Amino acid sequence: MTDNHLDGHDVRHHTPQERAAHGKAARAAVPRSSHAAFAPGPQRPDPLEIIAKQSTTRLPDLVPIRYGRMSESPFRFYRGAAAIMASDLAGTPTSGLRTQLCGDAHMLNFRLLASPERRLMFDINDFDETLPGPWEWDVKRLAASLVIAGRANGFSTKQRAAIVLATVRSYRESMRSFAGLGNLAVWYAQFDVDRVRDRFAADLSARGRERWAQAVTKARSHDTLQVFDKLTHVVDGRRRIASAPPLITRLEDLLPDDRRGAVEHELRTLIERYGQTLQSDRRFLLEQYRMADMARKVVGVGSVGTRCWIVLLLGKDDEDPLFLQAKEADESVLAPYAGASAYRTQGERVVAGQRLMQATSDIFLGWERVEGIDGRRRDFYVRQLRDWKWVAAAEEMVPRGMRTFGALCGATLARAHARSGDRIGIAAYLGGGDSFDRALATFAERYADQNERDHQALVDAVHVGRLSAEAA
Incomplete structure (x- = not known):
């Protein structure tokens, strides 16, 4: 759901000429060059207090792992600091035009994914923070991530500027193409x-194309078969998830007997009920599987500490697996600045945003709200754990490769x-013109300093x- 309006009416009821005039008129109030600005004042919230506030709702035994991962480098910190940047972006100029945001559009949230038709696609992957908001916020988060990654790789100021300029130019030119x-x-x-x-491959060297x-x-x-072989083993003739605490911990290794049954029932209920949010044919397919095992999994950087479960289901036989990931969905970090979600649950917010922004989504993507053993209701979204996924290794990129990758991300975001x-x-x-491009190159460097x-x-x-x- 978005709320772009022109003279109090939805843009869909205006002519292309009126919409273009509205966009051009916004330049007078918010010049494109103004997007270079980032100068937080003394009233800027303490970034550590923002992170600590998030930690109060997370699993206490996992919070040190989050801090450990964020401590490793400025880039790892940035990946976990979407809430900090949301607070900072709220004070930056915006044109007044809104769209559905990823909310965490750093460069490693763009990757190769499988479509339901078994085609390999390049798209945005993570939508935990998705919400309608100013389109500039996603572009700025992407641009800053490239500068931060470039600094980690030892790229020069000139090389980093070229990367951001190529990325934002790709976004701008792609948007102009889509406008037609x-x-x-x-x-x-x-x-x-x-x-x-x-x-894009023509922009790469021979080594880059390879x-x-x-x-x-x-x-x-x-x-699924690869992750099945990697994460499971046979115990007493039955397939079980292999524990590797603290990153992957089976229920029997995580909870005492008097609590494990209740949590297992909670997860079974979650999987059974979430199927009602799938298309009828996909729900039929899900019902052909039976639950075999479940475990808690630590994921990502910013998500560490949220409740995330992996569930092994088996189909035709014990060698016919389906791995699902049920991940807790909290309020978007953008909500205090962009407005609350229009959806009843945070899981539905994530799924709706993902379906709207992705060209094609996982066939098992859905949501559900369940009541935990502590009596508290929590929202989850569910998707396949792994299905034809690849994420770039930023630390292995050379300037030319990161420039091409950034351009691909910019076009995808547009x-x-x-x-x-x-x-x-x-x-x-x-x-x-390149006024906005150059402004973002300046903003990205300034924000990298703050990061x-x-x-x-x-x-x-x-x-x-x-x-x-804690390192993990």
């Missing part, structure tokens, strides 16, 4: 591996925004014992 298309053409647009190769081909091959090997926002108004605001200061504050807090960190 009809609604269905925008909706059907997608980046499968063949289109990515045709559009590595892309390897990534495609690797993604296809990361399927496609996602064009589906839900006023693509014509945004394109008109951006225009044909380094925030990261150092976390490192210092851990060092003096204010926060407890």
Whole structure:
């Protein structure tokens, strides 16, 4: 759900000319060059207090792992600091045009994924923070992530600027292209591996093209059977998830007998009821499987400490697996600044945002609310644990490769925004020049400076014992 309006009416009821005029008019109030600004004042909230507030609702035994991962580097810190940046972005200029946001559009949230038709696609992956909001926020988070990753790789200021300029130019030019298309053409647009190769591979070196081909091959090997072999073993003739605490912990290793049965019942109820949010044919397919085992899993950086379960289901026989991941969905970090979700549950918010922004989504993507053994209701969304996925290794990129990758991310983000926002108004605001591109290159460097200061504050807090960190 988005709320782009023109003179009090939905943009869909205005002509393309009126929408373009509205976008151009926004430049007068909010010049594109103004997006370079980032100068937090003394009233800026303490970033560590923002992180600590999130930790109060998370599993206490996992919070030190989150701090440990965020302490490792400025880039790892940034990945876990979406709430901090949301607070900072709330004070930056916006054009007044809104779209469905990813909410955490850093570079590693763009990756190869499988479509239901078994085609390999490049798209956004994580939507825990999705919510309608100013389109600029996603672009700024992407741009800053590239500068932070570039600094970690030792890239020069000039090289980092070239990466951001290429990324934002790709977003801008793609949005202008989408503005000229009809609604269905925008909706059907997608980046499968063949289109990515045709559009972006020419910008890579021979070594870069070779590595892309390897990534495609690797993604296809990361399927359910691969994770089945990796995460399970046979115990007394039955398939079981292999515990590897604290990252993967089976229920029997996590909870005493008097509590384990209740949690197992909670998870079984979650999987059974979440199926009602699937299409009828996919619900029928899910019902062909039986639950075999479940475990708690630690995922990502920013998500560490949230309740995340992996569930092994078996179909035709014990060698016919389906792995599902049920992940807790809390309020989006954007909500205090962009407005509360219109959906009844946070799980539905995540799923609705993902379906709206992705070109094609996991067939088992759904949501449910359950009551825990502590009597508290919690929201979850469910998807396959792994299905033809590949994520880039930022630390292995050279400047040319990161520039091409950034351009691919920029085009992908523009496609996602064009589906839900006023693509014509945004394109008109951006225009044909590079004013916005150059502004974002400046903003990204300034925000990278702030991120380094925030990261150092976390490192210092851990060092003096204010926060407890654990490597895992």
